[in-house]
Amino acid sequence: xxxxxxxxxxxxxxxxxxxxxxxxxxxxxxxxxxxxxxxxxxxxxxxxxxxxxxxxxxxxxxxxxxxxxxxxxxxxxxxxxxxxxxxxxxxxxxxxxxxxxxxxxxxxxxxxxxxxxxxxxxxxxxxxxxxxxxxxxxxxxxxxxxxxxxxxxxxxxxxxxxxxxxxxxxxxxxxxxxxxxxxxxxxxxxxxxxxxxxxxxxxxxxxxxxxxxxxxxxxxxxxxxxxxxxxxxxxxxxxxxxxxxxxxxxxxxxxxxxxxxxxxxxxxxxxxxxxxxxxxxxxxxxxxxxxxxxxxxxxxxxxxxxxxxxxxxxxxxxxxxxxxxxxxxxxxxxxxxxxxxxxxxxxxxxxxxxxxxxxxxxxxxxxxxxxxxxxxxxxxxxxxxxxxxxxxxxxxxxxxxxxxxxxxxxxxxxxxxxxxxxxxxxxxxxxxxxxxxxxxxxxxxxxxxxxxxxxxxxxxxxxxxxxxxxxxxxxxxxxxxxxxxxxxxxxxxxxxxxxxxxxxxxxxxxxxxxxxxxxxxxxxxxxxxxxxxxxxxxxxxxxxxxxxx
Numbered sequence: 389x390x391x392x393x394x395x396x397x398x399x400x401x402x403x404x405x406x407x408x409x410x411x412x413x414x415x416x417x418x419x420x421x422x423x424x425x426x427x428x429x430x431x432x433x434x435x436x437x438x439x440x441x442x443x444x445x446x447x448x449x450x451x452x453x454x455x456x457x458x459x460x461x462x463x464x465x466x467x468x469x470x471x472x473x474x475x476x477x478x479x480x481x482x483x484x485x486x487x488x489x490x491x492x493x494x495x496x497x498x499x500x501x502x503x504x505x506x507x508x509x510x511x512x513x514x515x516x517x518x519x520x521x522x523x524x525x526x527x528x529x530x531x532x533x534x535x536x537x538x539x540x541x542x543x544x545x546x547x548x549x550x551x552x553x554x555x556x557x558x559x560x561x562x563x564x565x566x567x568x569x570x571x572x573x574x575x576x577x578x579x580x581x582x583x584x585x586x587x588x589x590x591x592x593x594x595x596x597x598x599x600x601x602x603x604x605x606x607x608x609x610x611x612x613x614x615x616x617x618x619x620x621x622x623x624x625x626x627x628x629x630x631x632x633x634x635x636x637x638x639x640x641x642x643x644x645x646x647x648x649x650x651x652x653x654x655x656x657x658x659x660x661x662x663x664x665x666x667x668x669x670x671x672x673x674x675x676x677x678x679x680x681x682x683x684x685x686x687x688x689x690x691x692x693x694x695x696x697x698x699x700x701x702x703x704x705x706x707x708x709x710x711x712x713x714x715x716x717x718x719x720x721x722x723x724x725x726x727x728x729x730x731x732x733x734x735x736x737x738x739x740x741x742x743x744x745x746x747x748x749x750x751x752x753x754x755x756x757x758x759x760x761x762x763x764x765x766x767x768x769x770x771x772x773x774x775x776x777x778x779x780x781x782x783x784x785x786x787x788x789x790x791x792x793x794x795x796x797x798x799x800x801x802x803x804x805x806x807x808x809x810x811x812x813x814x815x816x817x818x819x820x821x822x823x824x825x826x827x828x829x830x831x832x833x834x835x836x837x838x839x840x841x842x843x844x845x846x847x848x849x850x851x852x853x854x855x856x857x858x859x860x861x862x863x864x865x866x867x868x869x870x871x872x873x874x875x876x877x878x879x880x881x882x883x884x885x886x887x888x889x890x891x892x893x894x895x896x897x898x899x900x901x902x903x904x905x906x907x908x909x910x911x912x913x914x915x916x917x918x919x920x921x922x923x924x925x926x927x928x929x930x931x932x933x934x935x936x937x
Contacts, residue, residue: 465499465500465501466499466500466501467497467498467499467500468497468498468500468537469495469496469497469498469531469535469536469537470495470496470498470536470537470538470539471493471494471495471496471512471536471537471538471539471540471545471546471555472493472494472496472538472539472540472545473491473492473493473494473540473545474488474489474490474491474492474493474494474509475490476490477489477490477905477907478907479494479509480509481494481509481510481511481514482508482509482510482514483510483511483514483515483516484511484514486511487907487908488509488511489907492511493511493512493545493551493555494509494510494511494512495509495510495511495512495515495536496508496509496510496539497509497510512555512558512559513558513559513561515559516559517531517559521535528556528559528560529556531559532546532552532555532556532559533546533552580677580678581648581677581678582617582644582647582648582677585610585613585614585617585651586617588606588610588613588614589614589617589618591606592606592614609655612655613651613655616650616651616654616655617647617651620647620650620651620654621647625643625646628643628646628647628650629646630715631650631653631712631713632646632649632650632653634712634714634715634716635653635658635711635712635724636658636669636724636728637649637653637658637659637671638671638672641674644677645672645674645677648672648677649672652672652702653711654711654713656703656707657707657708657709657710657711658707658708658709658711658724659671659672659680659705659706659707659708660705660706660707660708660727660728661706661728662682662696662698663698663700663706663842664682664696664698664842664859665682665684665685665694665696665698665859665863667685667687667694668682668683668684668685668694668696668698669682669685669728670682670705670706671683672702673699677702678701678702679699679700679701679702680699680700680701680702680705681697681698681699682696682697682698682699683695683696683697684696684697687866694866694874695875695878696878697878697882697885699885704840708724708727708728746788746827746830748787749785749787749788749827750818750819750822752787753781753782753785753787753818753822754814754815754818754819756781756785757778757781757814757815757817757818758814758815760777760781761774761777761778761781761814762774762777763814765806765810771803771806771807771810772803774806775799775802775803775806776799778802778806778821779792779798779799779802782821788827788828788829788830789827789828789829790821790822790825790826790827790828791825791826791827791828792825802821805820805821805824842855842856842859846884846885846887847885847886847887847888848887848888848889848890850890850891851884851885851887851890851891853920853921853924854884854891854917854920854921855881855884855885857916857920857925857926857929858877858880858881858884858913858916858917859877859881860929860932860933861877861916861928861929861932862874862877862878862881864932864933864935864936865877865932867936876910876913877913879908879909880908880909880913880917882908883899883906883907883908883909884909884917887906891917891921892921893918893921893922896914896917896918896921896922897914897915897918898914899913899914899917900912900913900914900915901914916928916929
């Protein structure tokens with residue numbers, strides 16, 4: 389037997405008699421075949437191909453090899469390249485993932501291989517000449533003139549010498565590989581910030597490699613950055629990685645990026661959770677080192693990754709404290725893990741005096757429950773009495789209020805929680821109560837912080853309301869395990885975030901159709917955005933809020 393899946397490396401008999409010929413229903417017996425190369429097998433005698441062996445002559449061996457090569461070629465793929473103007477604005481560049489605008493030049497790569505074909509699109513500046521073509525001596529010029537097909541209706545792209553020269557220049561102008569990995573400017577990810585610190589050091593004559601220049605006035609923050617740079621630059625890359633591991637920060641990139649993360653963390657604290665999705669962990673962008681970004685998080689219940697593309701200025705990012713300069717103890721590591729758990733009852737990365745108020749309120753509430761509530765969960769009447777006493781104490785508590793629903797709804801939810809956790813002592817149950825319902829003050833602060841963060845993440849802050857609504861819809865759909873709808877609203881949110889004009893009642897519906905259509909926003913989404921702009925909400929959002937209340 390022989391296979392169609394891989395290139396042969398020698399003659400191997402079938403290991404068993406269980407495989408079947410792809411062309412005939414006959415089984416491939418052990419003694420019938422002597423040649424196989426992959427997972428799709430054929431009986432050798434069915435195609436009348438002689439087996440190769442060491443006794444055959446050179447001419448016979450060459451003839452056998454050419455027959456095998458011909459059969460393998462039948463399963464090989466063919467690739468064609470074309471250039472055209474995008475017919476719509478829906479396609480994306482395979483490399484940079486950016487949308488290709490309608491009428492914009494795009495380079496197509498079509499791979500034809502049975503049983504299906506695969507079409508990819510590239511912006512000309514993102515396309516790289518395949519290594520296989522380079523090995524055959526094909527240059528960018530010969531590729532454009534000889535291999536590229538003009539797929540435009542007018543056939544006017546490759547006939548235009550100016551366009552051809554521009555196309556060759558765009559494909560040829562590729563930065564060094566290391567520059568792509570390190571940053572857009574080719575100097576290294578995060579190097580803009582490091583270069584600025586080095587320039588400051590040079591200006592005060594404190595850089596070993598640079599002569600002193602004219603002194604300039606520097607802020608206290610700049611002076612602190614220089615001091616920290618002098619401390620951290622003495623460490624190796626592995627040493628800097630240890631600092632980041634101790635603080636649960638991203639460990640990848642170049643040494644410049646490691647320095648940026650360590651200096652930023654030492655100054656302002658560890659980066660917290662994303663204020664948009666509230667579960668993804670923020671990290672410093674790999675190019676400028678001046679923005680905090682979120683790539684999403686893994687949802688264990690759905691067993692899938694939930695995307696998020698939120699960005700905000702690094703100076704406004706939420707933080708955790710402290711920044712560890714030595715390996716933390718097991719207790720401190722456990723405390724860090726608890727901090728990054730998204731919880732409605734804790735201050736988390738909100739920081740400031742609010743976290744201290746919540747900690748004091750938790751301790752005070754635990755003491756009051758132990759001293760004033762007669763704890764009896766051994767029988768149903770005792771549970772009811774304990775439940776009523778807890779509700780009364782929480783409502784009259786003079787500290788931050790728990791966000792427990794009023795009336796029968798609150799009584800029912802508190803009683804159910806008490807019934808399900810009878811084994812807990814009073815202090816542990818109070819902590820569970822706080823984790824379940826949360827403090828109303830914390831929730832209000834989080835809403836304000838989220839609104840502020842969303843406004844800072846929008847090119848036009850006035851669009852933050854529409855962005856917040858789309859984000860909320862996205863979360864609801866992901867919670868319902870409807871990933872397709874969730875990803876759709878994620879695209880809408882990204883499109884709103886990047887708009888360079890304010891959404892109004894006059895232009896909202898035009899975002900989803902006609903000449904003013906924005907990539908990523910459809911007609912239905914545009915109608916919802918119109919409702920949000922005019923009324924502050926939309927029917928679908930209220931429906932989801934009621935379902936998830």
